[in-house]
Amino acid sequence: xxxxxVEAGAAGHGAEPRGKRGxxxxxTYLIAIAEALWEEMERDERVFMLGEDIGVYGGAFKVTxxxxxxxxxxxVMDTPIAEETIVGMSVGAAMEGLRPVAEFQYAxxxxxxxxxxxxxxxxxxxxxxxxLPVVLRGPSGGGVRASSFHSINPExxxxxxxxxxxxxxxxxxxxxxxxxxxxxxxxxxxFLEHKWIYRRxxxxxxxxxxxxxxxxxxxxxxxxxxxxxxxxxxxxxxxLEAAEALAQRGISAEIVDLRTVYPxxxxxxxxxxxKTSRALVLYESYRFLGIGTEVAAVIAEKAFEHLDAPxxxxxxxxxxxxxxxxxxxAFLPQxxxxxxxxxxxxxx
Amino acid sequence: xxxTVATKVEPDAETxxxxxxxxxxxxxxxxxxxxxxxxxxxxxxxxxxRLPGAIYSGRGQEGTHVGVAYALEAEDSLFPTxxxxxxxxxxxxxxxxxxxxFWGRIDGYLRGRDGNSHIGDWYGHRTYAVMSHLPIxxxxxxxxxxxxxxxxxxxxxxxICGDGAxxxxxxxxxLNISAVFRLPVVWVVNNNQFAYSTPNAKEFAVPTIAERGxxxxxxxxxxxxxxxxxxxxxxREAVExxxxxxxxxxxxAVSLRWRGxxxxxxxxxxxxxxxxxxxxxxxxxxxxxxxxxxxGVVTDEDVANIQxxxxxxxxxxxxxxxASPFPEPGDVTKGWxxxxxxxxxxxxxxxxxxxx
Numbered sequence: 001x002x003x004x005x006v007e008a009g010a011a012g013h014g015a016e017p018r019g020k021r022g023x024x025x026x027x028t029y030l031i032a033i034a035e036a037l038w039e040e041m042e043r044d045e046r047v048f049m050l051g052e053d054i055g056v057y058g059g060a061f062k063v064t065x066x067x068x069x070x071x072x073x074x075x076v077m078d079t080p081i082a083e084e085t086i087v088g089m090s091v092g093a094a095m096e097g098l099r100p101v102a103e104f105q106y107a108x109x110x111x112x113x114x115x116x117x118x119x120x121x122x123x124x125x126x127x128x129x130x131x132l133p134v135v136l137r138g139p140s141g142g143g144v145r146a147s148s149f150h151s152i153n154p155e156x157x158x159x160x161x162x163x164x165x166x167x168x169x170x171x172x173x174x175x176x177x178x179x180x181x182x183x184x185x186x187x188x189x190x191f192l193e194h195k196w197i198y199r200r201x202x203x204x205x206x207x208x209x210x211x212x213x214x215x216x217x218x219x220x221x222x223x224x225x226x227x228x229x230x231x232x233x234x235x236x237x238x239x240l241e242a243a244e245a246l247a248q249r250g251i252s253a254e255i256v257d258l259r260t261v262y263p264x265x266x267x268x269x270x271x272x273x274x275k276t277s278r279a280l281v282l283y284e285s286y287r288f289l290g291i292g293t294e295v296a297a298v299i300a301e302k303a304f305e306h307l308d309a310p311x312x313x314x315x316x317x318x319x320x321x322x323x324x325x326x327x328x329x330a331f332l333p334q335x336x337x338x339x340x341x342x343x344x345x346x347x348x
Numbered sequence: 349x350x351x352t353v354a355t356k357v358e359p360d361a362e363t364x365x366x367x368x369x370x371x372x373x374x375x376x377x378x379x380x381x382x383x384x385x386x387x388x389x390x391x392x393x394x395x396x397x398r399l400p401g402a403i404y405s406g407r408g409q410e411g412t413h414v415g416v417a418y419a420l421e422a423e424d425s426l427f428p429t430x431x432x433x434x435x436x437x438x439x440x441x442x443x444x445x446x447x448x449x450f451w452g453r454i455d456g457y458l459r460g461r462d463g464n465s466h467i468g469d470w471y472g473h474r475t476y477a478v479m480s481h482l483p484i485x486x487x488x489x490x491x492x493x494x495x496x497x498x499x500x501x502x503x504x505x506x507x508i509c510g511d512g513a514x515x516x517x518x519x520x521x522x523l524n525i526s527a528v529f530r531l532p533v534v535w536v537v538n539n540n541q542f543a544y545s546t547p548n549a550k551e552f553a554v555p556t557i558a559e560r561g562x563x564x565x566x567x568x569x570x571x572x573x574x575x576x577x578x579x580x581x582x583x584r585e586a587v588e589x590x591x592x593x594x595x596x597x598x599x600x601a602v603s604l605r606w607r608g609x610x611x612x613x614x615x616x617x618x619x620x621x622x623x624x625x626x627x628x629x630x631x632x633x634x635x636x637x638x639x640x641x642x643x644g645v646v647t648d649e650d651v652a653n654i655q656x657x658x659x660x661x662x663x664x665x666x667x668x669x670x671a672s673p674f675p676e677p678g679d680v681t682k683g684w685x686x687x688x689x690x691x692x693x694x695x696x697x698x699x700x701x702x703x704x
Contacts, residue, residue: 088484088486088488120484120488127461129459187686
């Protein structure tokens with residue numbers, strides 16, 4: 001795979017400039033996201049961004065660096081710290097025909113707007129038939145020593161609300177194509193970037209302004225025949241590393257990258273299980289009622305006759321993301337854990 | 349009902365010293381009487397077990413509801429609460445479709461997806477479908493107002509909440525942001541003196557809600573919410589101020605909720621003397637009717653005709669609601685996503701893709 005890991009900046013709080021594509025045309029995940037926003041802002045003047053420190057400062061992670069100079073303060077709107085109103089205001093603007101993209105400095109802070117997300121944004125179209133093309137985006141995920149309030153994987157909270165399409169891409173191309181699709185979609189979307197990936201992963205990314213990745217479609221990132229690892233976000237990269245190590249030992253793992261966690265692409269998941277007969281569900285949201293809980297249920301319910309082993313889940317415990325490096329490492333699934341889980345499955 | 353409201357609120361020779369032309373004053377009386385009659389009849393049906401769901405009486409507060417909604421143009425948007433059905437009727441919602449919603453029928457504005465006064469008609473009369481987590485619509489009104497400001501359309505958003513909702517963080521967020529961005533929005537607090545059972549004194553420590561406007565750098569006005577013309581005048585001024593680009597206004601309209609929070613609540617926490625005072629001296633409907641009679645704008649016969657119209661419309665609406673089909677059970681999951689196409693074909697709804 002033409003993906004490279006590069007040296008990341010300090011602890012995920014990437015205040016250094018966003019940077020540019022390399023001469024080889026490769027873009028980091030961060031740059032790919034910025035390109036998606038830029039292209040859609042150019043394409044459709046109804047699209048505008050709002051959030052905290054996204055204008056003059058260019059955003060906490062510099063995703064929107066340089067946008068205010070091009071698009072002006074009306075379309076790159078710095079707001080007070082008022083998450084309920086950032087979400088509610090996005091809804092109202094969408095009702096009147098605009099297409100807001102709201103940035104949260106960390107996905108953790110989406111919960112400060114929880115009621116407007118889960119009560120208004122998720123339910124309004126079902127109740128009243130008014131489309132709400134709103135995108136909420138922000139960095140999620142751990143592994144960067146950012147501890148409890150800057151590392152969350154909030155996707156299960158909002159998937160449970162329903163009515164909001166939730167994307168958790170693992171690669172720059174998927175991030176770019178999915179974010180563009182989300183901005184063009186008439187439904188509400190939540191676009192969860194992974195801050196561990198931001199500056200670490202880069203690859204060739206299309207420069208075609210019509211390059212889109214479909215929402216709700218998983219993607220097989222590595223073909224295999226012995227076991228399926230169903231995963232998403234930063235765990236895809238760990239799974240790929242584990243698969244390399246497993247291959248050395250003669251175990252062929254298939255990696256299914258969900259890309260969109262809600263709605264779930266059951267078809268791609270089940271097709272992989274039919275092929276391998278063994279499922280490891282690997283996810284970074286909490287083990288109890290995390291995204292993988294639903295994936296495991298779908299497999300148990302719909303692919304029972306294909307299974308040669310019980311479905312195995314590997315995910316963090318339901319405790320706050322801890323700070324101290326040995327604690328966070330114990331909290332997050334590691335490559336050795338993945339290998340051990342696959343070995344258990346292969347033993348059946 | 350689409351109408352053009354005269355901008356002029358000041359009395360002049362044309363209106364014989366009254367703030368509005370006579371036909372407009374009669375229309376206001378119609379809405380007041382419609383509200384009162386609807387409220388009483390629906391409560392009776394509820395108590396007889398003939399109405400499913402819930403009712404939230406707005407009795408005693410009709411002056412606020414009619415006054416603020418009458419100050420809006422057709423293209424201005426209204427963000428009400430469950431208590432403010434009268435404001436939505438004044439904005440133009442059809443009584444029969446409102447009643448179809450109460451009985452959970454497909455011809456209700458929300459096609460049975462929601463009930464009672466949790467209603468709205470965004471594409472028709474620009475009213476937001478009510479939600480319970482008050483003041484949940486305040487931030488949304490900011491967004492509509494932002495869109496009007498961007499487009500330079502001159503439209504205004506007006507949001508209503510009760511005294512209780514002013515204790516919630518969103519109320520403060522929304523007022524602050526509306527002031528910072530100078531949004532064309534009017535904030536109405538229907539202070540009916542009780543948040544469910546909790547009186548004003550246990551809700552906030554400032555003497556009035558209106559003076560909180562100063563904290564956000566916007567004007568705050570306190571008005572007698574039982575006097576429909578006083579409310580209309582203040583609201584009209586606030587709407588025009590917003591339309592001119594001079595930013596938001598906070599209006600505190602004081603009245604009293606005559607009935608409980610909802611149909612099940614006997615409201616024993618309201619002191620009897622206070623209730624009697626409001627019912628005897630501050631009845632928004634009777635007082636306005638007396639004013640129009642004193643002014644020679646309406647005769648007893650006119651009033652009887654208005655009442656007969658209201659009676660007839662209620663009966664027709666009731667009949668329409670009961671004759672309307674229930675939604676198809678098989679449609680329960682439809683409309684979760686726009687691409688389901690469930691709402692396509694509803695009046696004013698394009699649905700579908702962004703291109704539409």
